[in-house]
Amino acid sequence: MTAPAPDFYDPAAFMEALVAAGLVIPTPVQGGWGRGPVFEDLLQRFDAHVMREAADDGATELTFPPIIARTMIESLGYLDNFPQLVGSIHSFFGKEAQARELSQRVHDGQRWEDLLDITESMLLPAACYPVYPVFSGLLPEGGRLVTVKNWCYRHEPSAEPTRLQSFRMREFIRVGRPDEVEAWRDAWLHRGLALLRGLGLPVESDVANDPFFGRAGKMMAVSQREQRLKFEIVVPVIAADRPTAICSFNWHQEHFSGKFGIRAAGGETAHTACLGFGLERVTLALLKHHGLDPAAWPADVRQALWP
Numbered sequence: 001m002t003a004p005a006p007d008f009y010d011p012a013a014f015m016e017a018l019v020a021a022g023l024v025i026p027t028p029v030q031g032g033w034g035r036g037p038v039f040e041d042l043l044q045r046f047d048a049h050v051m052r053e054a055a056d057d058g059a060t061e062l063t064f065p066p067i068i069a070r071t072m073i074e075s076l077g078y079l080d081n082f083p084q085l086v087g088s089i090h091s092f093f094g095k096e097a098q099a100r101e102l103s104q105r106v107h108d109g110q111r112w113e114d115l116l117d118i119t120e121s122m123l124l125p126a127a128c129y130p131v132y133p134v135f136s137g138l139l140p141e142g143g144r145l146v147t148v149k150n151w152c153y154r155h156e157p158s159a160e161p162t163r164l165q166s167f168r169m170r171e172f173i174r175v176g177r178p179d180e181v182e183a184w185r186d187a188w189l190h191r192g193l194a195l196l197r198g199l200g201l202p203v204e205s206d207v208a209n210d211p212f213f214g215r216a217g218k219m220m221a222v223s224q225r226e227q228r229l230k231f232e233i234v235v236p237v238i239a240a241d242r243p244t245a246i247c248s249f250n251w252h253q254e255h256f257s258g259k260f261g262i263r264a265a266g267g268e269t270a271h272t273a274c275l276g277f278g279l280e281r282v283t284l285a286l287l288k289h290h291g292l293d294p295a296a297w298p299a300d301v302r303q304a305l306w307p
């Protein structure tokens with residue numbers, strides 16, 4: 001093996017190389033870059049690989065748009081925990097006169113956003129959120145397993161290639177008796193590590209916490225860690241000493257099932273857990289570790305992704 005180049009973990013140099021190779025297409029939005037055909041092909045191939053590995057689990061695939069009801073965001077407590085990340089959809093509800101004013105202000109280079117009003121929707125921050133209400137009521141024996149893939153929005157603009165404002169997640173969502181759900185989470189933690197190591201990524205898992213807002217948020221983060229409710233699989237992508245989370249496991253216990261009245265087959269309140277692969281981050285990790293030309297990737301990695 002050759003030693004990595006000195007700039008191996010320079011995020012700006014990595015981004016520049018991705019752009020020069022046509023893998024990534026710059027746009028004026030930080031963390032809003034476009035994907036070239038090779039990048040997108042790799043991302044879809046990784047997703048297909050995950051779906052093949054999970055095929056025997058029999059997850060039901062559901063598809064939702066990348067928007068979510070404002071009332072859902074309110075009831076999920078997202079505004080209490082992550083107000084810094086939200087994306088809210090606004091539109092124009094005015095009449096002719098206001099439309100003329102809007103147009104005039106745009107042409108005059110003045111601010112115009114106060115002429116908009118909120119709509120009933122917000123941008124989806126996590127692919128699993130629309131799924132929980134689907135489970136409302138009494139679950140069948142053995143609970144349920146659903147998978148979704150979706151675009152997620154988080155307002156965390158950054159020039160760093162692995163921190164996007166709009167990105168995709170492949171998630172699996174398990175709901176059932178507390179012991180079933182915990183066992184599923186534990187099993188997938190091992191499966192996830194094996195799957196990613198099988199693609200030549202030097203991944204590790206660790207207890208983690210969500211980026212809860214503010215001072216009260218610090219305490220929530222500590223408690224989440226103490227209860228070991230969140231795990232991440234991490235791999236160095238833009239820094240050797242600060243590995244990037246490419247897959248996260250969240251055990252919500254009764255958080256969602258209490259809100260949406262989800263009961264296990266025996267009648268007790270169910271538990272839920274989800275796991276999500278960050279698809280752009282996995283793709284970036286593969287490019288970082290195997291090089292920017294997928295034709296030259298190790299044979300076993302190619303075999304897994306080009307079966």
Ligand SMILES: Nc1ncnc2c1ncn2[C@@H]1O[C@H](COP(=O)(O)OP(=O)(O)OP(=O)(O)O)[C@@H](O)[C@H]1O
Nearest residue numbers: 162163164165167169245246247248276277278281
């Ligand atoms: N801003 C982002 N850009 C790209 N991928 C992301 C981003 N935020 C999260 N992800 C991916 O989605 C997965 C699931 O999201 P989750 O909410 O658990 O992330 P997170 O723990 O908040 O991530 P981080 O701690 O890095 O902000 C993460 O493991 C990661 O791979």
Ligand SMILES: [Zn+2]
Nearest residue numbers: 126128171274
């Ligand atoms: Zn989730």
